[in-house]
Amino acid sequence: MSIKVEIFSAPNCNICGKAADLLEKLSAEIGGDKINWRKVNVVEEIDLAVSYGIISTPSIVIDNELVFTSLPSSRKLRETLLKRTDNTQ
Numbered sequence: 789m790s791i792k793v794e795i796f797s798a799p800n801c802n803i804c805g806k807a808a809d810l811l812e813k814l815s816a817e818i819g820g821d822k823i824n825w826r827k828v829n830v831v832e833e834i835d836l837a838v839s840y841g842i843i844s845t846p847s848i849v850i851d852n853e854l855v856f857t858s859l860p861s862s863r864k865l866r867e868t869l870l871k872r873t874d875n876t877q
Contacts, residue, residue, distance in 0.1 A: 811848075
């Protein structure tokens with residue numbers, strides 16, 4: 789079973805691209821079959837962003853829970869993803 793990860797970004801948010809790149813890299817390292825992720829444009833999906841209480845980008849939602857409201861360190865995101873996927877690398 790995979791976890792669902794959504795990165796909420798805005799069109800002019802430079803750091804949002806870094807968040808997506810980091811998640812793509814970590815997803816490949818951990819196992820792409822364990823993480824189902826997508827980038828969400830807050831302008832196009834404002835109702836979804838509001839439903840999670842997102843007020844800044846990038847924000848990261850994991851399994852319908854707002855987990856990060858800014859770009860986490862690579863280590864912190866990795867730890868969180870591993871914990872959520874029950875992976876003990």
